[in-house]
Amino acid sequence: MKICIIGSSGHVGYAINGVKKDKDLKIMGIAPGSKGENIERILNLIDKKEKVEVFDDYIEMLDKINPDIAVVACHFGDHARVTTSALERGINVFTEKPVATTIEDLEMVKSAYKSSRKKLCAMFGLRYKPWFLTAWHKVKGGAVGEIRLINAQKSYKLGNRDEFYKHRESFGGTIPWVGIHGIDWIYWFSGARFKSVYATHSRKYNRDHGDLETTALCHFTLEREIFASLSIDYLRPESAPTHDDDRLRIVGTEGIIEVLKEKVYLINKECKGEEIPLLPEGDIFLDFVNEIKGKGKCMISAEDSFYVTYISLMARLSADEGRVIYID
Amino acid sequence: MKICIIGSSGHVGYAINGVKKDKDLKIMGIAPGSKGENIERILNLIDKKEKVEVFDDYIEMLDKINPDIAVVACHFGDHARVTTSALERGINVFTEKPVATTIEDLEMVKSAYKSSRKKLCAMFGLRYKPWFLTAWHKVKGGAVGEIRLINAQKSYKLGNRDEFYKHRESFGGTIPWVGIHGIDWIYWFSGARFKSVYATHSRKYNRDHGDLETTALCHFTLEREIFASLSIDYLRPESAPTHDDDRLRIVGTEGIIEVLKEKVYLINKECKGEEIPLLPEGDIFLDFVNEIKGKGKCMISAEDSFYVTYISLMARLSADEGRVIYID
Numbered sequence: 001m002k003i004c005i006i007g008s009s010g011h012v013g014y015a016i017n018g019v020k021k022d023k024d025l026k027i028m029g030i031a032p033g034s035k036g037e038n039i040e041r042i043l044n045l046i047d048k049k050e051k052v053e054v055f056d057d058y059i060e061m062l063d064k065i066n067p068d069i070a071v072v073a074c075h076f077g078d079h080a081r082v083t084t085s086a087l088e089r090g091i092n093v094f095t096e097k098p099v100a101t102t103i104e105d106l107e108m109v110k111s112a113y114k115s116s117r118k119k120l121c122a123m124f125g126l127r128y129k130p131w132f133l134t135a136w137h138k139v140k141g142g143a144v145g146e147i148r149l150i151n152a153q154k155s156y157k158l159g160n161r162d163e164f165y166k167h168r169e170s171f172g173g174t175i176p177w178v179g180i181h182g183i184d185w186i187y188w189f190s191g192a193r194f195k196s197v198y199a200t201h202s203r204k205y206n207r208d209h210g211d212l213e214t215t216a217l218c219h220f221t222l223e224r225e226i227f228a229s230l231s232i233d234y235l236r237p238e239s240a241p242t243h244d245d246d247r248l249r250i251v252g253t254e255g256i257i258e259v260l261k262e263k264v265y266l267i268n269k270e271c272k273g274e275e276i277p278l279l280p281e282g283d284i285f286l287d288f289v290n291e292i293k294g295k296g297k298c299m300i301s302a303e304d305s306f307y308v309t310y311i312s313l314m315a316r317l318s319a320d321e322g323r324v325i326y327i328d
Numbered sequence: 329m330k331i332c333i334i335g336s337s338g339h340v341g342y343a344i345n346g347v348k349k350d351k352d353l354k355i356m357g358i359a360p361g362s363k364g365e366n367i368e369r370i371l372n373l374i375d376k377k378e379k380v381e382v383f384d385d386y387i388e389m390l391d392k393i394n395p396d397i398a399v400v401a402c403h404f405g406d407h408a409r410v411t412t413s414a415l416e417r418g419i420n421v422f423t424e425k426p427v428a429t430t431i432e433d434l435e436m437v438k439s440a441y442k443s444s445r446k447k448l449c450a451m452f453g454l455r456y457k458p459w460f461l462t463a464w465h466k467v468k469g470g471a472v473g474e475i476r477l478i479n480a481q482k483s484y485k486l487g488n489r490d491e492f493y494k495h496r497e498s499f500g501g502t503i504p505w506v507g508i509h510g511i512d513w514i515y516w517f518s519g520a521r522f523k524s525v526y527a528t529h530s531r532k533y534n535r536d537h538g539d540l541e542t543t544a545l546c547h548f549t550l551e552r553e554i555f556a557s558l559s560i561d562y563l564r565p566e567s568a569p570t571h572d573d574d575r576l577r578i579v580g581t582e583g584i585i586e587v588l589k590e591k592v593y594l595i596n597k598e599c600k601g602e603e604i605p606l607l608p609e610g611d612i613f614l615d616f617v618n619e620i621k622g623k624g625k626c627m628i629s630a631e632d633s634f635y636v637t638y639i640s641l642m643a644r645l646s647a648d649e650g651r652v653i654y655i656d
Contacts, residue, residue: 148533149543151481151559155579198526198652202553205476205581215477215579217555219547225530227545229557231479235579237595251483251543251563253533267565324526324652 001025001289002067006058006082007033007074008042009164010096011123015071016045018285025289028065031055033074033082034164058082062089068292069094073123076177077170080105083120087112092119092292094285097180099309101172106313110306121288121298122305124184126246128282131259132185135248137279138257139189143268145254147190150228152182153247158207158214158234166210174213174232175201175319176312182230183218183315184308185248192222194311196326199319206234218315230315329353329617330395334386334410335361335402336370337492338424339451343399344373346613353617356393359383361402361410362492386410390417396620397422401451404505405498408433411448415440420447420620422613425508427637429500434641438634449616449626450633452512454574456610459587460513463576465607466585467517471596473582475518478556480510481575486535486542486562494538502541502560503529503647504640510558511546511643512636513576520550522639524654527647534562546643558643 001024005012008030019025030052032039039054046052055061062070062085070086072079072095080100083093087109099122100106113120126132139147156178164170171177187194201216203209218230236245249258255268257276264276284300291298311327318325329352333340347353358380360367367382374380383389390398390413398414400407400423408428411421415437427450428434441448454460467475484506492498499505515522529544531537546558564573570590577586583596585604592604612628619626639655646653 146533148530148563149545149559149561151479151557153479155584198547200547200549200553200555202476202555204553205474215553215555217477217547217557219526219528219545219557221528225528225532225543227528227530227543229479229545229547229559231477231557231577233477233579235476235581235584237583237597239597239600240584240595241600249559251561253563255565256483256563256568267568269565269567272567272569322652324650 001069002028002065003069003071004029004061004065004067005042005071006031007037007072008039009037009075010073011125012042012071012073013045014123014125014285015094018283018289021283022286022289027052028067029053029055029061031058031061033058033072034078037074059085062086062091067091072096075164075170076172077101080109083109084112087116087118090116090118094121094288095123097122097124097309098172098176098312099305101176103313106306106309113302119292120302120305121300122309123284124181124300125284126181127188127299128284130278130281131262131264133282134276134279135257135259135264136189138266138276139250143255143266144250144252144257147226147250147252149251150186150190151249152185152228152230153245154178154182154232155236155245156234157236157238157240157243158209161209161212165212168211171212173316174234175199175216175218175316179216179218179230179232179315180308180312183311186220186228187308189250190222190226192224192226194220194222194327196221196324197315197318198324199315201319216319329397330356330393331397331399332357332389332393332395333370333399334359335365335400336367337365337403338401339453340370340399340401341373342451342453342613343422346611346617349611350614350617355380356395357381357383357389359386359389361386361400362406365402387413390414390419395419400424403492403498404500405429408437411437412440415444415446418444418446422449422616423451425450425452425637426500426504426640427633429504431641434634434637441630447620448630448633449628450637451612452509452628453612454509455516455627456612458606458609459590459592461610462604462607463585463587463592464517466594466604467578471583471594472578472580472585475554475578475580477579478514478518479577480513480556480558481573482506482510482560483564483573484562485564485566485568485571486537489537493540496539499540501644502562503527503544503546503644507544507546507558507560507643508636508640511639514548514556515636517578518550518554520552520554522548522550522655524549524652525643525646526652527643529647544647
């Protein structure tokens with residue numbers, strides 16, 4: 001299977017690492033997806049023995065190589081345009097999240113997806129981490145009963161971000177870029193649809209990062225009066241032992257499970273809060289490749305990718321406008 | 329100093345334990361504060377050698393004994409009425425939270441308080457726990473810089489609650505009863521005023537507890553775009569090692585501190601997330617008594633007690649009406 005990489009701004013590593021594990025896969029071409037995007041970073045990640053063609057224009061690359069999969073990871077405001085170009089050419093798309101940074105762009109992608117009859121998967125790669133995978137399997141196995149309340153947390157170090165992070169148009173916002181993972185967990189674990197969102201965000205103390213929001217807080221109401229909080233910040237101190245501090249707490253009628261510091265803890269009739277042994281890590285890219293090969297279903301569907309992106313944009317709208325947004 | 333106890337439904341233990349440590353203090357009388365309240369529970373807590381008079385009518389008790397302090401801990405919907413009676417008689421009040429369960433009742437207490445020129449303190453006793461006290465002193469010492477984001481959690485076992493918990497009128501609601509502690513931490517740590525609140529709550533799966541809300545979620549915006557989440561539930565499994573799972577995470581411009589499982593963890597320039605040694609536990613009742621004696625200021629002021637109660641009622645209103653409430 002031929003693979004092309006477009007952009008170097010997101011988690012292209014998912015694809016590059018996946019390719020190394022499957023002999024059927026070959027990276028054929030690389031091109032920037034956004035104006036001024038430097039693709040040196042990816043070239044350094046790829047095996048020097050591989051002969052990979054470098055293009056200035058991703059359209060030219062897609063037309064020349066006609067790959068089976070386009071990996072889209074350019075500036076976030078350009079995901080939708082690039083994804084649409086690939087789908088229109090009948091190419092499967094593995095795209096960085098969010099799928100789009102505006103509702104109009106999201107509709108454009110959805111429309112191209114429907115016409116294409118191809119596959120699409122957004123990079124909700126955290127689902128494949130041992131701690132999230134383990135907690136999810138426990139919940140689906142009934143370990144906490146009916147879910148009633150979810151608390152999610154994303155906390156990142158800010159460091160010095162590229163220029164495109166500083167502009168809403170190219171970055172999209174901290175809720176759709178960082179918070180979207182939490183929204184994905186909430187949806188993935190609960191399987192419930194979102195009814196409303198109330199969110200706030202603030203650019204204060206963003207250390208010269210322009211439009212980038214340093215803190216955000218989302219309050220979701222899902223079907224069956226399930227509530228979910230999502231706390232997001234770029235204030236994790238540089239001295240912290242890890243880049244991120246992802247957390248998830250699922251409160252159910254029969255128990256509480258949580259992901260904390262890359263471990264999973266469960267309290268229910270059988271467990272008193274002890275650590276649960278972790279499942280091995282999954283591979284998001286190979287999961288997607290296998291679906292394309294007809295070998296099973298990828299854990300992240302195109303519908304999930306669109307819906308979670310949509311909810312992240314509704315949350316951003318709520319924060320921008322300071323009002324509760326009701327979701328159809 | 330003469331002390332009277334009115335009611336047996338709240339944390340009268342704070343007063344009873346405080347009395348044991350200070351020879352100046354003596355419990356003179358006990359009476360129920362609410363219809364049908366059984367005060368046997370307190371009689372069992374008191375030293376048998378003490379001669380304590382038991383009354384059926386707390387008004388009669390206050391008029392006969394004329395105590396220095398009335399300890400108010402009856403059904404929560406009756407706190408305001410009883411507190412007002414005591415203040416009107418020139419008696420200092422140590423009351424269970426919330427100070428009142430309706431805005432009208434809160435105004436009544438505030439008015440009586442102003443006229444009385446006496447002292448009042450609500451039982452935000454968790455402030456005196458070593459973990460909260462330690463974290464608070466660190467934050468006030470500048471350990472996290474400017475506060476930007478706060479995540480608070482209250483999680484309790486439900487068990488089988490008394491009948492009065494099952495009715496909004498006598499119970500007041502889970503946000504004013506349980507959540508109020510989180511609101512108090514947010515206010516106490518940040519020192520910032522609340523600008524708005526959006527909250528939701530649900531009675532589903534409350535195991536025949538009538539009006540009692542099993543889950544609730546509050547989203548506060550404070551001055552300077554400080555955001556605070558508060559997650560509340562009565563779903564902590566009976567098998568859990570402790571009754572409660574109180575948590576607090578304070579994200580600042582220079583660090584993050586958190587209270588988790590009765591420990592305190594700090595990340596900033598000097599600390600990489602390690603546990604902080606704990607200060608000794610404080611005594612809320614003796615802190616209040618000392619203020620009455622003229623020896624310093626109680627950590628919980630009457631203003632704090634009123635304001636935090638007010639915010640809890642605004643949060644409940646938001647959840648009842650499904651809208652953002654803006655606070656003056």
